[in-house]
Amino acid sequence: MDKIVENKQLDEERALYGISNTLVRNCKFDGPLDGESAIKECNNIEVEDCYFNLRYPFWHVNGATIKASRMTDKCRAALWYDNDITIANCQMYGIKVLRECSNIILKNSDVISPECFWRCNDIIINSTSIQSEYPLFESRNVTIDDLKLTGKYSFQYVENMTITNSLLDTKDAFWHSKNVTVTDSIVKGEYLGWYSENLKLVRCKIIGTQPLCYCKGLILENCTMEETDLSFERSEVKATIKGRIEGVKNPLKGSITADEIGELLIEEEIVNKNNTTINCSNIIVSKTHE
Numbered sequence: 001m002d003k004i005v006e007n008k009q010l011d012e013e014r015a016l017y018g019i020s021n022t023l024v025r026n027c028k029f030d031g032p033l034d035g036e037s038a039i040k041e042c043n044n045i046e047v048e049d050c051y052f053n054l055r056y057p058f059w060h061v062n063g064a065t066i067k068a069s070r071m072t073d074k075c076r077a078a079l080w081y082d083n084d085i086t087i088a089n090c091q092m093y094g095i096k097v098l099r100e101c102s103n104i105i106l107k108n109s110d111v112i113s114p115e116c117f118w119r120c121n122d123i124i125i126n127s128t129s130i131q132s133e134y135p136l137f138e139s140r141n142v143t144i145d146d147l148k149l150t151g152k153y154s155f156q157y158v159e160n161m162t163i164t165n166s167l168l169d170t171k172d173a174f175w176h177s178k179n180v181t182v183t184d185s186i187v188k189g190e191y192l193g194w195y196s197e198n199l200k201l202v203r204c205k206i207i208g209t210q211p212l213c214y215c216k217g218l219i220l221e222n223c224t225m226e227e228t229d230l231s232f233e234r235s236e237v238k239a240t241i242k243g244r245i246e247g248v249k250n251p252l253k254g255s256i257t258a259d260e261i262g263e264l265l266i267e268e269e270i271v272n273k274n275n276t277t278i279n280c281s282n283i284i285v286s287k288t289h290e
Contacts, residue, residue, distance in 0.1 A: 001021055001022055001023040001045075001046060002021040002022065003019070003021065003022040003023070004022070004023045004024075004025065005019075005022060005023070005024045005025070005027060006023075006024075006025045006026055006027070007025075007026050007027070008027045008028070009027070009028045009029075009030065009031055010027060010028070010029050010031075010035075010038060011029065011030055011031025011032065011033040011034065011035050011054065012033050012035040013033070013035035013036060013037065014035065014036075014037045014038065014040055015029065015035060015038045015039075016038055016039050016042070017037065017038075017039075017040050017041060017042075018040075018041050018042060019039070019042050019045060020042060020043040020044050020045070021043075021044050021045075022042075022044075022045050022046075023045070023046045023048070024039070024045060024046065024047045024048070024050060025046075025047075025048045025049060025050070026048070026049045026050065027050045027051075028050070028051045028053075029050065029051065029052045029053060029054050029057060030051065030052075030053035030054060034054065035054060036054060036055045036056045037055075037056045037057070037059060038052075038054060038057045039057050039058050039061065040056070040057075040058075040059045040060060040061070041059070041060045041061075042058075042060075042061050042062075042064070043061070043062045043063055044062075044063040044064075045061070045063070045064045045065075046064070046065045046067075047064065047065070047066045047067065047069055048067045048068055048069070049067075049068050049069060050069040050070075051069070051070050051072075052069065052070065052071040052072065052075040052078065053072045053074050053075060054074070054075065055074070055075065055076045055077065056076065056077050056078070056080070057071070057075065057078055057079075058078055058079045058080075058082055058085075059077075059079075059080050059081055059082070060080075060081050060082070061079070061082045061083075061085065062082070062083045062084060063083070063084045063085075064082070064084070064085050064086070065085075065086045065088070066085065066086070066087045066088070066090060067087075067088050067089055067090070068088075068089045068090065069090050069091075070090070070091045070093075071090070071091065071092045071093060071094050071097070072093055072094065073093045073094055073095075073112075074094065075092075075093070075094035076094045076095055076096065077094070077095070077096040077097070077099065078092065078094050078096075078097050078098070079097060079098045079099075079101055080096075080098070080099045080100060080101070081099075081100050081101065082098075082101040082102075082104075083101065083102050083103055084102075084103045085101060085103070085104050085105070086104075086105040086107075087104070087105065087106045087107070087109060088105075088106075088107050088108055088109065089107075089108045089109060090109045090110075091109070091110050092109060092110070092111045092112070092113060092116075093111075093112045093113065094113060095113055095114050095115060096113065096114075096115045096116070096118070097111060097113040097116045097117075098116055098117045098118070098120055099115075099117075099118045099119060099120070100118070100119045100120065101120045101121075102120065102121040102122050103121075103122045104117075104120060104122070104123045104124070105123075105124045105126075106123070106124070106125045106126070106128055107124075107125070107126040107127055107128060108126070108127050108128065109128045109129075110128070110129045111128065111129065111130045111131070111132070112130075112131045112132075113130075113131075113132055114132055114133045114134065115132070115133065115134050115137070116130065116132045116134075116135050116136075117135055117136040117137075117139050118134070118136075118137045118138060118139070119137070119138045119139060120136070120139045120140075121139065121140045121141055122140075122141045123136075123139060123141065123142045123143070124142075124143045124144075125142070125143070125144045125145075125147055126144075126145050126146060127145070127146045128146075128147055128148075129147075129148045129149075130147065130148070130149050130150070130151070131149075131150045131151065132149075132150075132151045132154070133151060133152045133153060134151075134152070134153050134154070134156070135149065135151050135154050135155065136154065136155050136158055136161075137153075137156050137157060137158075138156070138157040138158070139158050139159075139161075140158070140159045140160055141159075141160045141161075142158060142160070142161040142162070143161070143162050144161070144162065144163040144164070144166060145163075145164045145165055145166070146164075146165050146166060147163065147166040147167070147168070148166070148167050149166065149167065149168045149169065149170055150169050150170065151168075151169070151170035151173075152170060152171055152172065153170075153171070153172045153173075153175070154168065154170040154172070154173045154174070155173055155174045155175075155177055155180070156172070156174070156175045156176060156177070157175070157176045157177065158174070158177045158178075158180060159177065159178045159179055159180075160178070160179045160180075161177070161179070161180045161181075162180075162181045162182075162183070163180075163181070163182045163183070163185055164182075164183045164184055164185065165183075165184050165185060166182075166185040166186075167185065167186045167188075168182075168185060168186065168187045168188065168189070169186075169188045169189060170188075170189045171189040171190045171191060171208075172189070172190070172191050172192075172194070173187065173189055173192055173193065174192065174193040174196050174199055175191075175193070175194050175195055175196065176195045176196065177193070177196045177197070177199060178196070178197045178198060179197070179198045180196065180198070180199050180200070181199075181200040181201075181202065182199075182200070182201050182202070182204055183201075183202040183203060183204070184202070184203050184204070185204050185205075186204065186205045186207070187201065187204055187205070187206050187207070188205075188206075188207040188208055189207075189208045190208045190209050190210065191208075191209070191210050191211070191213075192206065192208060192211035192212055193211060193212045193213075193215055193218070194212075194213050194214050194215070195214050195215070196212075196215050196216070196218070197215070197216045197217055198216070198217040199212075199215060199217070199218050199219075200218075200219040200220075200221070201219070201220045201221070201223050202220075202221045202222065202223070203221065203222050203223065204220075204223045204224075205223070205224050205225075205226070206220075206223055206224070206225045206226070206228060207225075207226045207227055207228070208227055208228065209227060209228070209229055209230065210228075210229065210230045210231070210233070211225070211228050211231050211232075212231055212232055212235055212237065213230075213231075213232065213233040213234060213235055214233065214234050214235060215232075215235040215236060215237065216235075216236050217236060218232075218235050218236060218237040218238070218239070218254075219237075219238050219239070220237070220238070220239035220240065220241065221240055222240055222242060223239070223240075223241055223242070224241065224242050224243050225241055225243070225244070225245050225246070225258075226246075227246060228245055228246045228247070229246040229247035229262070229263070230247050230248075230249045230265075231245055231246070231247060231248050231249065232248055232249065232250075232251040232256065233249045233250050233251070234250060234251070234252045234270075234271070235251055235252055235254075236252055236253050236254050237251055237252075237253075237254040237255075237256060237276075238254045238255055239254075239255070239256045239257065239258075240257045240258075241256070241257065241258035241259070242258075242259065243258070243259050243260065244258065244259060244260040244261070244262060245258045245260070245261050245262065246262045246263070247261070247262050247263040247264070247265065248261055248263070248264050248265070248278070249265045250265065250266060250267055250270050250271045251271070251276045252271055252275065252276070253272075253275035253276055254275075254276055254277075255276065255277040255278075255279065256276065256277070256278050256279070256280075257279040257280070258279075258280050259280070259281055259282065260280065260281065260282045261278070261280045261282075264278065264280075
């Protein structure tokens with residue numbers, strides 16, 4: 001880096017506006033002037049061990065590494081319209097932390113942000129914890145490994161995403177998503193995956209009521225299901241389940257294989273039962289409405 005900004009407290013408006021080829025280290029963005037947009041319209045910067053307590057610090061930034069830094073809950077909308085950003089070992093606690101960014105790497109970090117990663121593209125997330133109500137809304141081309149997610153309405157309208165080795169505790173996940181694969185993960189929450197297209201779950205534990213309804217191209221391979229009543233309603237599904245499914249209701253077409261189904265509900269006035277093959281060694285309760 002050509003320049004170093006170090007050991008400063010900066011609180012004025014656009015404190016480091018337009019800097020390039022600069023290392024910003026051990027600085028505190030906080031103070032009575034309450035200035036916004038500290039590091040805006042910048043290029044090729046490194047940020048280390050900094051504290052952000054003011055709004056909109058990283059807007060229209062091209063090329064940045066942000067390491068070992070803290071963004072408080074007052075650091076609103078921290079990264080918007082950025083490209084080529086790596087974030088590592090950070091705490092990010094402001095609302096709307098990332099939006100309309102591309103080529104983003106997030107690793108070994110902790111995020112608490114009700115609306116994070118909205119309409120972002122080309123994202124890699126590794127070994128990170130996220131708490132969010134609407135994470136990754138309408139984002140594209142996402143690769144995730146070792147994520148601990150606590151959320152609501154997660155991954156809605158996401159396209160082209162893979163998730164591995166993760167714990168996803170979130171209701172209404174993957175609604176209207178397209179081309180998503182989840183492998184070796186726990187997926188817990190109500191109303192999983194409704195209206196999704198080409199959602200694939202491999203060796204996952206699925207927990208929660210009324211999962212996977214109104215899906216197209218749904219595939220489950222060697223998964224387990226707990227508390228999953230009223231599953232697969234009006235879905236095109238190919239599923240192999242180890243153990244019990246609590247209930248299956250009106251699948252549209254495909255095949256479902258399980259060791260046990262607690263309740264099988266097929267209403268022929270709604271669906272054609274001949275379009276779906278049910279392979280099960282033991283159906284505890286079987287209800288067919290003619």
